[in-house]
Amino acid sequence: MIGPGETAGCLRPPVRGLTDEYGAGFVDPMHAHDWIQVLYACSGVMSVVTPSTSFVVPPQRALWLPAGQRHEVSCRGPVSLRTLYVDPALYPDPPPCRVIEVSDFLKALILKTVSFGADYDPQGHAGRVVTVLLDEIAAMPVAPYGVVMPGDARLLRVCRAILAHPADNRDVDDWARVAGMGRRTFTRAFKRETGMGLAVWRQQVRLMEALSLMAAGRPVTTIAFDVGYDSPSAFTAMFRRAYGVPPSLYALP
CATH class of the missing domain: 1.10.10.60 (Homeodomain-like)
Structure with a gap:
């Protein structure tokens, strides 16, 4: 799972989304990204292991990973994944790794953000959607996974x-x-x-x-x-x- 343009050193726009489809048994070995990640499985179950915590991420939940957090991802079965990459500059003191609930509203915001692709106007409609997206992520309760x-x-x-x-x-x-x-x-x-x-x-x-x-x-x-x-x-x-x-x-x- 490689973030778009990670070698560039910055994200513009500040949030981008990717769509990935993984087969049963897929394993992405221990690695880290320069940006915050939000991993959301539309379907399928992921296991994500960090050096200090093991998570299970079932359908309709999401995992928040701070920038630089080493982690390994494995798929128990086929997984339809939507990943958000968030500029860490937006979170000087980011929350730790955690699984969060995903409301119907947040699900719609994630899918909409992914549909914007790599380039959109942060000052336009898409940028306003992303602002609401980040507010909704912050409001979601932590799930016991x-x-x-x-x-x-x-x-x-x-x-x-x-x-x-x-x-x-x-x-x-x-x-x-x-x-x-x-x-x-x-x-x-x-x-x-x-x-x-x-x-x-x-x-x-x-x-x-x-x-x-x-x-x-x-x-x-x-x-x-x-x-x-x-x-x-x-x-x-x-x-x-x-x-x-x-x-x-x-x-x-």
Whole structure:
């Protein structure tokens, strides 16, 4: 994913959009851009990993990436992507990486901005649309699609294995052996680096995966087993504790 004219050192107009179509299994290795990126998937699910956080970006959500943020993008299936490149000069103190909700209005603004192409008059109609676009992005709530990643390579090996297979039910002792650490050392190190214990971290991964699968239209009964629960009722109870409502009432497009 290469930004338009990144070697030029500046963006004029200050926001530009690109359309890309990626096949299942596409991986864009760790890289960074000179500009802020907003990655929006019209359809399909992306995984985006930075050195400190792992995100899942389901359909009708967007990922905000500050300029210079190293990241890797992979596509679980076909992805229809719309990317906005934003001049970092507009944000002297930009927000950190985050997945945001995308309202119908914001979706229309993203698609309209992409349709302007590389050259438009920032002082004309297109420029006014872009101003509203940036205001709408700033107003969107953050969505719960990210988990903190540890810096320790041994713990990172464990976290990547769980992210790849959220239904893996191995216990703390098993994962400590995967990390090549004693149980006590493992549990202390994991909490120090992620801010939570392994069980809570894995639950967040499962919730993140479940929300992604729900957004893709998978039935709750199937999702429950896909993310490692013994029954749909156990999954529903966990989901209700986390979000206050059962999966059937959670607002997804």
